[in-house]
Amino acid sequence: MQEERRIAVLRAIVEDYVATEEPVGSKALVERHGLNVSPATVRNDMAALEDEGYLAQPHTSAGRVPTDKGYRLFVDRLTNLKPMSSAEKRAISTFLDGAVDLDDVVSRSVRLLSQLTRQVAVVQYPTLSRSTVRHIELVALAPDRLLVVLILSTGRVEQRLLELDAPVDDTALADLRSLVNGVATGELISEAIVALGTLAAARPGPAAEVAESLVEVMSDHRSHERLVVGGAANLARYGDSFDSAVRPLLEALEEHVVLLRLLGEASQSGMVTVRIGAEGPVEELSSTSVVTTGYGPHDNALATLGIVGPTRMDYPGTMAAVRAVARYLSRILDEG
Amino acid sequence: MQEERRIAVLRAIVEDYVATEEPVGSKALVERHGLNVSPATVRNDMAALEDEGYLAQPHTSAGRVPTDKGYRLFVDRLTNLKPMSSAEKRAISTFLDGAVDLDDVVSRSVRLLSQLTRQVAVVQYPTLSRSTVRHIELVALAPDRLLVVLILSTGRVEQRLLELDAPVDDTALADLRSLVNGVATGELISEAIVALGTLAAARPGPAAEVAESLVEVMSDHRSHERLVVGGAANLARYGDSFDSAVRPLLEALEEHVVLLRLLGEASQSGMVTVRIGAEGPVEELSSTSVVTTGYGPHDNALATLGIVGPTRMDYPGTMAAVRAVARYLSRILDEG
DNA sequence: CTTGGCACTCGCTGCGGTGGAGTGCCAGAG
DNA sequence: CTCTGGCACTCCACCGCAGCGAGTGCCAAG
Numbered sequence: 049m050q051e052e053r054r055i056a057v058l059r060a061i062v063e064d065y066v067a068t069e070e071p072v073g074s075k076a077l078v079e080r081h082g083l084n085v086s087p088a089t090v091r092n093d094m095a096a097l098e099d100e101g102y103l104a105q106p107h108t109s110a111g112r113v114p115t116d117k118g119y120r121l122f123v124d125r126l127t128n129l130k131p132m133s134s135a136e137k138r139a140i141s142t143f144l145d146g147a148v149d150l151d152d153v154v155s156r157s158v159r160l161l162s163q164l165t166r167q168v169a170v171v172q173y174p175t176l177s178r179s180t181v182r183h184i185e186l187v188a189l190a191p192d193r194l195l196v197v198l199i200l201s202t203g204r205v206e207q208r209l210l211e212l213d214a215p216v217d218d219t220a221l222a223d224l225r226s227l228v229n230g231v232a233t234g235e236l237i238s239e240a241i242v243a244l245g246t247l248a249a250a251r252p253g254p255a256a257e258v259a260e261s262l263v264e265v266m267s268d269h270r271s272h273e274r275l276v277v278g279g280a281a282n283l284a285r286y287g288d289s290f291d292s293a294v295r296p297l298l299e300a301l302e303e304h305v306v307l308l309r310l311l312g313e314a315s316q317s318g319m320v321t322v323r324i325g326a327e328g329p330v331e332e333l334s335s336t337s338v339v340t341t342g343y344g345p346h347d348n349a350l351a352t353l354g355i356v357g358p359t360r361m362d363y364p365g366t367m368a369a370v371r372a373v374a375r376y377l378s379r380i381l382d383e384g
Numbered sequence: 385m386q387e388e389r390r391i392a393v394l395r396a397i398v399e400d401y402v403a404t405e406e407p408v409g410s411k412a413l414v415e416r417h418g419l420n421v422s423p424a425t426v427r428n429d430m431a432a433l434e435d436e437g438y439l440a441q442p443h444t445s446a447g448r449v450p451t452d453k454g455y456r457l458f459v460d461r462l463t464n465l466k467p468m469s470s471a472e473k474r475a476i477s478t479f480l481d482g483a484v485d486l487d488d489v490v491s492r493s494v495r496l497l498s499q500l501t502r503q504v505a506v507v508q509y510p511t512l513s514r515s516t517v518r519h520i521e522l523v524a525l526a527p528d529r530l531l532v533v534l535i536l537s538t539g540r541v542e543q544r545l546l547e548l549d550a551p552v553d554d555t556a557l558a559d560l561r562s563l564v565n566g567v568a569t570g571e572l573i574s575e576a577i578v579a580l581g582t583l584a585a586a587r588p589g590p591a592a593e594v595a596e597s598l599v600e601v602m603s604d605h606r607s608h609e610r611l612v613v614g615g616a617a618n619l620a621r622y623g624d625s626f627d628s629a630v631r632p633l634l635e636a637l638e639e640h641v642v643l644l645r646l647l648g649e650a651s652q653s654g655m656v657t658v659r660i661g662a663e664g665p666v667e668e669l670s671s672t673s674v675v676t677t678g679y680g681p682h683d684n685a686l687a688t689l690g691i692v693g694p695t696r697m698d699y700p701g702t703m704a705a706v707r708a709v710a711r712y713l714s715r716i717l718d719e720g
Numbered sequence: 721c722t723t724g725g726c727a728c729t730c731g732c733t734g735c736g737g738t739g740g741a742g743t744g745c746c747a748g749a750g
Numbered sequence: 751c752t753c754t755g756g757c758a759c760t761c762c763a764c765c766g767c768a769g770c771g772a773g774t775g776c777c778a779a780g
Contacts, residue, residue: 050752073742086754091743109742109760149545187521187535195535197543199523205531205543209485278638280616284631295620302614386721409773422723427774445729445773 050093055125056083057093058102062114062122066362071111116325119337119359123322129368136164136369140376147380150174150203154276157353157377162279164369167357168301172275172311174202174350174381181232181240186225186258191215196261200237202350202381210261216254224258227251232262241266273308277301286358296332297356306330311340311352318342320367325359335359339366343374345381353377386429391461392419393429394438398450398458402698407447452661455673455695459658465704472500472705476712483716486510486539490612493689493713498615500705503693504637508611508647510538510686510717517568517576522561522594527551532597536573538686538717546597552590560594563587568598577602609644613637622694632668633692642666647676647688654678656703661695671695675702679710681717689713 060081064072074087074094083090094112097103102118105111114122132140143160147153154171161169180201187195192215198206216224231247232240241263248259280301283294300306309329320341326334337359342349354370396417400408410423410430419426430448433439438454441447450458468476479496483489490507497505521533528551534542552560567583568576577599584595616637619630636642645665656677662670673695678685690706 071742075742087742088754088756089752092753095744105743107761109744110762111742183523183525183531185521185523185531185533187519187533189519189535195519195521195541197521197523197533197541199525199531203545205533207533207541209539281631281634281638284634295617298617298620302617407773411773423773424723424725425721428722431775441774443730445775446731447773 053083053085054093054097055121056081057090058097058114058118059122059125061094061103061112062119065114066360069360071106071113073111076111114360116327116359119324119363120327123324123363123367126364126367129371130362130364132368132372137372139164140372144376144380153377153380155278157373158276158278161353161355161369161373162282164373165355165357165366166279166282166285167355167361167366168277168279168282168297169353169355170275170277170301170307170311171353172273172308172351174204174344175273178236178344178348178350179204180234180236182234184225184228184232184262186221186228188216188218188221191217194221194258196258196265198262198265206265208261208265210257212254212257214254220254224255227255228258228262231259237266273304275304275307275311277307282357293335293358297336300330300333301356310338310356311354318371320371321354322363322367337361337363339363339370341370341374343378343381345378350381389419389421390429390433391457392417393426394433394450394454395458395461397430397439397448398455401449402696405696407442407449409447412447450696452663452695455660455699456663459660459699459703462700462703464700465656465707466698466700468704468708473708475500476708480712480716489713489716491614493709494612494614497689497691497705497709498618500709501691501693501702502615502618502621503691503697503702504613504615504618504633505689505691506611506613506637506643506647507689508609508644508687509540510680511609514572514680514684514686515540516570516572518570520561520564520568520598522557522564524552524554524557527553530557530594532594532601534598534601542601544597544601546593548590548593550590556590560591563591564594564598567595573602609640611640611643611647613643618693629671629694633672636666636669637692646674646692647690654707656707657690658699658703673697673699675699675706677706677710679714679717681714686717 057077060077060083061072064077064080074090077083077090078085078087094103097118098105098112102115102121103112104115106113140160144153144156147156150173154173158169158171161171181198182201183199185197185199187197189195189209192212194210194212196208196210200206228244228247231243235243244259244263248256248263280298283297286294300310310333312329318341320339323338325337328334328336328338333356335358336356338354338356340352340354342352344350353374355366357366393413396413396419397408400413400416410426413419413426414421414423430439433454434441434448438451438457439448440451442449476496480489480492483492486509490509494505494507497507516537517534518537519535521535523531523533525531525545528548530546530548532544532546536542564580564583567579571579580595580599584592584599616634619633622630636646646669648665654677656675659674661673664670664674669692671694672692674690674692676688676690678688680686689710691702693702
């Protein structure tokens with residue numbers, strides 16, 4: 049079956065190229081991998097793969113290099129990911145088990161992920177939109193200044209200062225507190241926003257002010273979608289193609305809005321998504337790949353995590369690492 | 385006065401080298417700057433400056449390059465910083481005035497500073513240790529689970545979950561709340577820690593637990609000294625000397641502990657501190673300079689901000705930008 | 721102390737030649 | 751129809767070499 053062998057050749061080329069960073073030729077291929085055919089045969093296959101757009105040569109009479117389409121096929125045909133070694137598994141648990149709060153969990157995850165994959169890691173905070181309101185607290189800093197504190201089921205805490213039009217006394221504050229809690233506690237964020245909106249319309253005065261402030265906090269895009277980036281030092285391994293590749297990437301990493309779009313569509317937990325080169329939505333990052341997956345308690349993905357790296361990367365290993373961290377993280381959120 | 389001219393020569397070399405990134409020779413020097421002497425004279429001065437360690441040549445028969453010691457002298461002899469253009473001044477105010485809370489102020493400052501200097505900017509959060517306790521709030525998530533919220537005079541809010549040994553009811557909670565607030569509100573963090581410590585010793589039970597938790601939050605190093613980094617994309621301008629210079633720098637930027645040591649000793653607000661090359665405490669960063677200054681309300685420095693960049697940088701401009709941002713930031717904290 | 725002159729150093733650039741890895745194609749064998 | 755060995759060909763990467771030019775150090779004169 050020559051079709052099957054071609055896939056094997058492609059796989060071998062991808063593996064070699066990822067390992068050596070150099071165009072790979074027919075002779076070296078048959079030697080390093082146990083292909084029981086001659087170099088000439090492999091050459092024919094390579095020519096065919098090139099015609100179909102899976103390979104490219106930097107210049108005539110050089111070895112072949114996978115194209116984005118080639119990586120795509122390689123990833124799609126990937127049957128089983130490189131399993132985590134027991135050392136790696138141990139590293140994951142010792143790394144994450146010591147975390148004390150949500151911030152800590154997230155920042156540890158970023159470090160872990162960037163170390164495991166030796167790439168730039170990105171972890172999004174569990175999104176508000178699918179979590180529920182655990183409690184709302186109002187703290188009087190002055191008679192007409194409130195601190196509005198929103199506590200979510202994920203352990204996330206958001207707060208905001210609110211200047212009231214008129215001062216309120218302690219009993220009025222207690223009433224307010226139980227009012228907004230009665231309306232919002234236990235609800236999904238999306239539902240709480242609606243409920244507080246109607247409350248604001250129905251009860252003008254301080255209640256409306258507080259409710260509006262809460263709605264603002266809940267729908268505030270910035271706090272909605274916070275994320276943490278780590279492992280930028282791994283970019284130093286790019287070496288060549290520096291200004292063209294690293295600079296836009298570094299810029300994108302600081303533009304969290306862009307990053308969020310990058311993580312954007314990655315779906316349910318369990319499924320690892322790979323975006324190769326120009327498949328992504330950010331044109332400056334057309335020479336990088338993004339490996340992401342969703343995570344969250346009870347297998348519904350509250351947020352996304354993943355890595356960004358060169359298209360020439362160890363996909364099986366990276367995908368396995370991303371999946372493993374996401375699973376462990378989900379488990380932790382389950383417990384907390 | 386030949387001594388004076390030597391300083392002028394050094395200054396001219398530094399300026400040219402910073403601008404061109406290339407070793408500068410005697411002829412180009414007299415042309416570009418209005419030195420009314422011949423190249424030969426300059427050559428003599430350069431040889432003298434090299435003997436004294438202020439200059440170096442990459443190789444025989446190349447131009448001269450300033451040494452760290454040369455930059456040091458240049459900076460010390462700096463009488464007046466490059467004034468901010470009115471456009472820059474406008475940029476600063478429009479950039480910072482829209483900020484809504486402390487997080488926002490800090491992150492905007494980082495962006496601003498990195499854009500003004502085209503270097504990597506670092507801004508430390510106003511330190512807890514010199515700020516005071518504005519309010520403490522206890523929120524019952526469950527009968528035996530409290531959320532302890534600490535609000536500081538800087539607007540900073542810290543929170544922590546606390547599992548109690550025994551459940552407390554609402555009235556007991558109110559008592560606890562007024563107890564800890566009575567002891568700590570209005571105090572400096574350092575004093576509040578002491579007061580809460582004695583409270584914990586005197587009143588075992590839930591009060592002690594709450595007090596200990598608060599002490600922990602207050603002395604927690606991690607929350608103590610948070611900082612934000614921005615403008616890493618500017619590292620792309622390093623171009624050459626890549627792996628040797630950028631990689632350790634990127635690593636240091638993620639190691640906030642290291643960065644804090646770097647900002648460390650920078651003193652009162654108003655004074656801009658410059659650490660050149662190996663003068664700093666981090667040996668991996670011996671080819672970079674750090675320009676920092678303190679900032680905070682009422683001219684006492686709560687925290688430090690600054691930039692990290694190559695020793696070959698525009699010191700007058702950078703120092704002016706750092707000072708300008710720090711002043712503006714201090715003013716904002718004054719008002720808030 | 722400054723200046724012009726002069727010999728010298730040495731990195732940078734462009735050039736041709738060579739070696740070798742790799743290819744494409746073809747004819748023959750299974 | 752597929753695989754294989756052979757062969758001619760193509761280029762890139764590497765090397766050594768020469769010429770150029772910017773820059774220096776030193777010296778003797780103003």
